[in-house]
Amino acid sequence: MTVSTYARRRGFTLxxxxxVVIVLGLLATLILPRAVxxxxxxAEKGCYHNRLLIxxxxxxxxxxNGTYPTLGDLNVPEYFxxxxxxxxxxGNAYTIDGTTQQIxxxxxxxxx
Numbered sequence: 447m448t449v450s451t452y453a454r455r456r457g458f459t460l461x462x463x464x465x466v467v468i469v470l471g472l473l474a475t476l477i478l479p480r481a482v483x484x485x486x487x488x489a490e491k492g493c494y495h496n497r498l499l500i501x502x503x504x505x506x507x508x509x510x511n512g513t514y515p516t517l518g519d520l521n522v523p524e525y526f527x528x529x530x531x532x533x534x535x536x537g538n539a540y541t542i543d544g545t546t547q548q549i550x551x552x553x554x555x556x557x558x
Contacts, residue, residue, distance in 0.1 A: 492534040497549045500530065500540060504547060514547040 500517075503525040507515040517540065521530050532539050533551075540549045 486535075489534040493551070496531045496533065497540065497551065500549045504542070504549075508547070514542075517542060 500520070503520050504515060507520060507525070517530055520526060530540070542548065543550045
């Protein structure tokens with residue numbers, strides 16, 4: 447092959463493009479499940495920490511006022527300047543369990 451023939455050959459062959467697509471597909475099948483699992487784990491941890499924060503505010507309110515609050519009582523800048531967070535797993539608002547006076551978890555199930 448002469449230099450002039452080689453210089454005219456630009457682009458990729460169908461086989462080269464197919465190899466690249468296959469490699470990218472394999473990488474996606476390895477990375478995507480791990481990324482989804484990491485996202486779900488982060489949402490679970492976020493829910494856990496939100497519940498700790500809200501339960502702490504419930505206890506502070508009870509000590510300061512002598513009665514347990516409703517979530518509406520806590521939705522003030524003193525306790526939650528940006529509003530009471532919602533569950534990152536379900537997207538729903540938290541509710542206070544009437545027997546324990548604590549946040550138990552999102553609607554789909556109770557977290558440890």
